[in-house]
Amino acid sequence: MDARVDAVFEALADPSRRYLVERLASLGESTPTELARELPMTRQAVSKHLDQLEEVGLARGSREGRQTVYHADLRPLRHAADWLERVGGQWDGRLAALCRHVEQRTELERE
């Protein structure tokens, strides 16, 4: 939850980690052993990627017996998308108003 936005995007810059987030989200939950079967990767390599995803808040692991079960957590992405959409929309509106304001002034001066 405390991960910074940049770190979230950096974690997703890697195609294997993107795949893992997507798979966890589709499956609901999974383990490094199961995920390693789908990828040309060892269980250790998958675990390492999952650790990185957990660090930025995109996955959550919980110990169940001898293995760790992981869930995807898409909240960091949702917050990022919300922010980009909200702030981008605000600036689109403001800059359109700024253009109108400057054009009106220029016209008044001409008259």
Next chain:
Amino acid sequence: MRVEREIVLPVGPAEAWETLTEASHLQAWFANDVELDVRPGGTGVFRWDDGDVRHAVVEVVEEPDRLVLRWDDDGLVELELHDHPEGTRVLVRETAPEWGLALELRAQLAWTLA
């Protein structure tokens, strides 16, 4: 994470700077009521008719090229002015506050509104 936008205003840099920094102009496009002390360390208050209020501190003033404001939630707004054949190109960049802090503020806001 940041949002970037740019437009070209059909006026010279001095006039463009005025519209971006003077309260009387800012009230025409940025917010409904604006107080802004355009000096490094100066404060700004932006009020919108829907009840929203945001506070800012002026970080950088380089007339007529650059103005930087920091919102009280730690987000940053940078305005840059560049010469353009048709007037002045205005580049806006807003950088998101740190993630953890943003979530905290959101939680506080939800609490206040509840």
